[in-house]
Amino acid sequence: MSREFAPRITSFLCKWCSYTGADLAGTNRFQYPVSIIPIQVMCSSRVDPVFLIKAFLGGADGVLMGGCHPGDCHYETGNYHARRRFAIVREIFDSLGLESGRLRLAWISASEGPKFAQVAREYTEQIRDMGDNPTRRSLFL
């Protein structure tokens, strides 16, 4: 895929952990690609699984969901529910042959600035290799 392709990764990041982790990456100057388009949510369980699908069909090359590590959710159990919902959407994608690799869930805590940057870099490379999302060109969705 052309190096000019700039992936767009719609990212739902929970306020207490992953979004703060992303902030930390920024303030500490850990480099991560501009592909990440962050959207703050209060908790990963705020993410309606339909958001993931809407972003995917809307042309996002990748969709990232960031939450606290299981057991550390600020609201105690939110991320457990988020994990199940993510699994369901991924399974639906797999069963229909849609590129489930474009969906990613990452557990990143508030102090894990370097980890956020690493996940962002790795995921961006992965998406770059996959190429842009064919939904970007589809008229009939």
Next chain:
Amino acid sequence: MSAEVRAGRTSAMLPAAGGMDPAITGLLKTALEKGVVDAVLLPMEVPSGDSFAWILMKDPALAGDARAMAPVMPVQGALALRSLTRKGEGSLRVLALMRPCEVRAARELSKLGQVKTGNLLLATWDCPGAIPMKDYIADPAAAQERFAGMLAAGEPLAGGVKPSCMSCIDFSMTDADLHFCTFGGTGGSVPVLAGSPEGQRFLDSLGLEAGADLVAWEERISEKRDARLAARQTAFRETGGKVAGFQGMLSVFADCIGCRNCRAACPICYCRLCYFDSETAKPDPDAFLDAAAIRGGVSLPANRLLFHIGRMTHMSLSCVSCGQCSDACPVDIPVADVFSFVGHRTREAFEYAAGRNDGLPLPLRTFEKTEPAGIMEQVRDAEPGGHSHD
């Protein structure tokens, strides 16, 4: 009709040596290229090749791939316009090319605040009818051929189109911003009528040769309309006979499963939560069982006849007889026949015509101290002891 055409409506000739459809899509493609409009709404064949979908297109190349006149009408065009403009038309100037019944439905929806026409150019064509969706899907190639034949002949084939189309007398609507006189397409050109100043500006900006000989076309339309009118009288008579009396309605709707496809396909029914599916309309279980005891059983899902007669009450005044309801029915109930028949009678009583760009309010949104004769008679008939029945 001739007088109307001569009075103020201008016309132009669209060269169509390579066929009417490509000529029309070509014109719209040019309109996009020249920035006369920002987007056009046209049918496009779906990838599986067995249906069409409305595509709003900004890219002129897409207009070249689209169809001007789809043989089949899977989605009533007014539904597409509703989804586009309900929240406001904004600054996007759109030209939508649709069948007359779709534009008429859009006009009714406009009165209901569901379609905003401010930046919309509505264009129509002489319609020979639409192939029933299931028939089209079963054999698209054969259906395309049938449709091409009907377009050339300027009339529907019995059994080849939705039943509503056989009775449609509004197939050549000329009060849209633009109208392509496709039944007058001869000698390698198609007349185009401008029904409004906006339509006129559109034609002017595309440099079409002004003036068209419409005499032959008018005659043809008149002749075809007479035939459809006769078919409609017959259809109304037959339908009237079938639904007469309570038993009639019960019998016609006997197979209804309450799926609401008819309502979903209807362009006029726009309510997000239909009254008949709301908590208010839910039958009380006790009342239900009482009814079962009295009537010898109650059919479930409940209140199917209430739904149909109720829906008629709510929207039949605006019914444009597009026939989508019948097409969507999984058990082949002739919903459109019944709604068209009833709608026609109630519209006549209110002296109202559905789908006109007339600025008149919907009958149920206004009143007169003295209503039209038909209404006054109904009311008098209903007064207890007031009017003798001879």
Next chain:
Amino acid sequence: MTSIAMAIEASAAVRELLEWLLSNGRADAVLTPRRSAETGSCDLALITSARDLTDAEPFQPVMTANAGQPLSAASMSGKRLAAVLKPCELRAFTERVKREQGSFDRVLTVSTVCDGVFPLERVAAGELDRLLPGCHESASGGETASGVRETCAACEGFVPMNADISVSRTEGGCLLHLHSARALERLEGFGGDRIEAEPDREVLARMLETRSAAKAELFRSIGGSGGLDGLVDLFGRCVGCHGCSRVCPICYCLACDFESAGLESDLPHFQAILAERGGLRLPPDTILFHLGRLTHMSFSCVGCGMCSDVCPAGIRVAAVFRRTGEGTAALFGYVPGRDVSEPIPVTVFKEEELGDIG
């Protein structure tokens, strides 16, 4: 299991049972499929008097609505009901009870091994009388009748789960198997001696083999590795009527997400898509609806096939939902309708699970 032998055909036997339940005050109302003598139409009927059961056809191979749906409201009435349900309808009702849309209190459920139902199109075209004899013949041999819904031909859930009473066919008539205390109590005094009897397991095993093979073929035929193009091929004809969702017994939401103002697009959104793609389909979000509905309910899909039947564009919705639903349910070891106390997968979680995620 405790059973009652009857010397008449299964549907007639159940009609007799329903008459008896009403006449002897063991039920306030019964829910049963019915065939109107007057119009020849099939429907579901709620009946309160034995004399009104003459048109009842408890096991007719027609499904005008998944009975789990209309039973829901009736079951919340507090009245004692008896309901004849096909196995998938009972599973659907169970799923609805879990969603607080119905109650098993005071509902006596009657079911049987199901041979499938004919598509509504064929019934509406008046073919039922012609199809019935062949159907009966196949059933007694443990074969699926030809011409039934494709999801019926591929249904492995044809043996009722958790019915109070299940009916199996025998040489001379049928057996009513009483599975629950409620069944024993409500039927006390009905029919002949109680005997110990089992359904013919061999026939059931043969049926399962046939159905499993058909299911494998169904899943293969609907594709699934088609990717985005495959998905557009499958659902490209969709007209967005949402009939599939309305007739689905699991989809109970009065105000569906996909019809809400919250998910409605507006012009800025359309313009953004036009800028990137040059065009977009109107009304929008056709595929979103199906993927979203799969997300919301696929793990509870019972494979009744109402969705495919009602689709005006002939899309094989049921086959897709059944196939994907099996996958999403399997993630959690879930089987829709197996057990009313088994929680819906999205309402619970395990701290240790799905370790490959995140």
